[in-house]
Amino acid sequence: MPRWGMVIDLDRCTGCGACVVACQAENNVPINTEDVYHQRRAIEWIRLERYWEGEYPNIKARYIPVPCMHCQNAPCEPVCPVYATYHTSEGINMQVYNRCIGTRYCAINCHWHVRFFNFWEPKWPDSLKNQLNPNVTVRSRGVMEKCTFCIQRVVKAEHQAKLEGRDLEADEFTTACAQACPAEAIVFGDLDNPNSRVAQLVNSAVNERGYRLLEDLGTEPSVYYLKKIDPEAAAEEHSGH
Amino acid sequence: MQERHQLGEEAITRELFRPLVSTPAMMWVGFIGLGAVLAIFVFAVSWMFYWGLGVTGLHRPNMWGFMIVNFVFWIGISHAGVMISAILRLTQAEWRRPVTRAAEVMTIFSLMTAMLHPVIHTGRPWRTLYWVFPYDFWRNLWPDIRGPLVWDPSAILTYLTGSTLFLYTTIIPDMALARDRTTGWRHVLYSILALGWRGNERQWKMQTIAGFLLSGLILPVFVSVHSIVSWDFAVSLVPTWHATVFAPYFVIGAIHSGVSAVVTLMALMRWLFRFENYIRLEHFDSIGRLLIAVGTGWLWFFLLDIFFAIYPQEARELEIMQFRLFDWPFNVMTALIFIFGYFIPVPIWVFQRFRRNVKIMFWTSIAVNVGMWAERYWLIKPGLMRKYEWTFDWAWYRPSIVEISIVMGSFALVGFLLLVFSKIFPPISVWEEKEGVHFAQQLQVGKRRVNAIVREF
Numbered sequence: 001m002p003r004w005g006m007v008i009d010l011d012r013c014t015g016c017g018a019c020v021v022a023c024q025a026e027n028n029v030p031i032n033t034e035d036v037y038h039q040r041r042a043i044e045w046i047r048l049e050r051y052w053e054g055e056y057p058n059i060k061a062r063y064i065p066v067p068c069m070h071c072q073n074a075p076c077e078p079v080c081p082v083y084a085t086y087h088t089s090e091g092i093n094m095q096v097y098n099r100c101i102g103t104r105y106c107a108i109n110c111h112w113h114v115r116f117f118n119f120w121e122p123k124w125p126d127s128l129k130n131q132l133n134p135n136v137t138v139r140s141r142g143v144m145e146k147c148t149f150c151i152q153r154v155v156k157a158e159h160q161a162k163l164e165g166r167d168l169e170a171d172e173f174t175t176a177c178a179q180a181c182p183a184e185a186i187v188f189g190d191l192d193n194p195n196s197r198v199a200q201l202v203n204s205a206v207n208e209r210g211y212r213l214l215e216d217l218g219t220e221p222s223v224y225y226l227k228k229i230d231p232e233a234a235a236e237e238h239s240g241h
Numbered sequence: 242m243q244e245r246h247q248l249g250e251e252a253i254t255r256e257l258f259r260p261l262v263s264t265p266a267m268m269w270v271g272f273i274g275l276g277a278v279l280a281i282f283v284f285a286v287s288w289m290f291y292w293g294l295g296v297t298g299l300h301r302p303n304m305w306g307f308m309i310v311n312f313v314f315w316i317g318i319s320h321a322g323v324m325i326s327a328i329l330r331l332t333q334a335e336w337r338r339p340v341t342r343a344a345e346v347m348t349i350f351s352l353m354t355a356m357l358h359p360v361i362h363t364g365r366p367w368r369t370l371y372w373v374f375p376y377d378f379w380r381n382l383w384p385d386i387r388g389p390l391v392w393d394p395s396a397i398l399t400y401l402t403g404s405t406l407f408l409y410t411t412i413i414p415d416m417a418l419a420r421d422r423t424t425g426w427r428h429v430l431y432s433i434l435a436l437g438w439r440g441n442e443r444q445w446k447m448q449t450i451a452g453f454l455l456s457g458l459i460l461p462v463f464v465s466v467h468s469i470v471s472w473d474f475a476v477s478l479v480p481t482w483h484a485t486v487f488a489p490y491f492v493i494g495a496i497h498s499g500v501s502a503v504v505t506l507m508a509l510m511r512w513l514f515r516f517e518n519y520i521r522l523e524h525f526d527s528i529g530r531l532l533i534a535v536g537t538g539w540l541w542f543f544l545l546d547i548f549f550a551i552y553p554q555e556a557r558e559l560e561i562m563q564f565r566l567f568d569w570p571f572n573v574m575t576a577l578i579f580i581f582g583y584f585i586p587v588p589i590w591v592f593q594r595f596r597r598n599v600k601i602m603f604w605t606s607i608a609v610n611v612g613m614w615a616e617r618y619w620l621i622k623p624g625l626m627r628k629y630e631w632t633f634d635w636a637w638y639r640p641s642i643v644e645i646s647i648v649m650g651s652f653a654l655v656g657f658l659l660l661v662f663s664k665i666f667p668p669i670s671v672w673e674e675k676e677g678v679h680f681a682q683q684l685q686v687g688k689r690r691v692n693a694i695v696r697e698f
Binding site for chain 1: 292293294295299300301302304305359362363364365368369382383384385387388389390391473476477478479625628629631632633634636
């Protein structure tokens, strides 16, 4: 049984936003217009947070892509009264849109702010209606939605492997965000398969510069981050020794 | 002590049934004014159903807002009924008699209003009802009982059932009284509601036992309801919500605001229905004394909550505590809660002269509830606005006109229902008043002879 996880290398991330666009297209996320941004109701299953470091003129932009952490001990799950959000045996935190009644308690109890509520009926311009992904439900008004680790791709790959009577191979498929990332900063895969890239990264790089967001809450997120290598800091450290 | 002229039974009946037969001009003003606000409320809710929750001021970090604050407030108000009726009945406090009925009715109406809030506040309200009640067991999809949002409707519905039964038990003798004195549709209605009450000894015995039993049984529910409402917040991981002190703190806050609301109601009834002979200054005096104790208890828990946030020295907790104590607009709100919730009313209630002044009691009780509404906002909102260290996602919450209409409308709804109730049922328990008269004795106090009840049994 696979255990899906992700590694995001912030040293490679350029903040281009391709992951956000790819996710939007793959998962039928409604178009976030300017209005929706101003209302702070934009839906971005993976979002790019931009933080400034330092003072002008020595200022640096820091980017961090934040998808759902798929916590193994997710705080959003027990607070849902209708089991609309639950954990799969493969470690994915799932959302059942048809069960959701929209109490929004899961969003209150998610400290990564990665659960999104459909405040309005989602709309697409006519030109984009034909590009909706047929494998993904279009969510209606009044339900929560979130990153699913591209569950449709997971299911498709597992089904294909079953048809061919073989086990799933390492890195046979990947999520839309990881596929679109030009710098290959996002790596998705089976954490329990030693041959997968994500497992190898977790075993090597994560020990050196890895961390998980809000790890101290004890929710066991499945998304690992590799922190940025600061060349100046490294040089200083080197000369210091 | 009963500071009034001795009243005959017939006079009591006639005076207490007066609101049923005659409508004072102010009552019409109330019906029309509250009805207008209620119309706005209905329009706002329909507007929200039609367009979705987009018309509210809610957004990503602030997923809960005015409606949840108002929900907690009304649950708090609903604690008055049982506080006044059940506890005071069990402790045989004599001054409860004229306020029990009004307090119980307010419990029921404010509970119903409170229950409305979480339902209309969800994304798909039609589904919410379907998931909570009546539950469709045949699908074998069960609600998640680990979640406080399942405990919550269970506790509230239990409380609503219990307090409705309690009210009905105490209303039966009055219904029989009304049945015997009315004709037409009212006679039919009261005949049905009186359940064949003849006032014989067995029926009185059953009624008394049922009253006492229900008061005893409802007490644990009374404590549990607001504890569970507090757990809606306390079981989450949001800093400053995640506090074990929340349950007793919410309960004492509920009693504080609920009993104050009873004072408001007493003053309004005294003015509107001219019940000077029944809702007397001694009653304001007694409830004022009770409020000093309750208010001070509430202040203690208010300070404890702040203390428990500081004591563990946890950075996130401290940050939000600092935000809500010292940053605009929450610094003003903190001051408002202190001043309106405690520092204006309680020192005033210490003086008997002021406790026996209806106007002062009315305005101080209003002040308490302004403070308590602000306190609920103060407890719930800051933690959401700055949830964890994602400064990128921090945001202010600004309620929309729809949410403000719903909050105002909830007050109108409770007021309107109370007015309608007092047109159909006597707003003061007639049989309890008469019972009080029977228990009274002529006592010599110094040079005066007064009507007083030394002990009930």
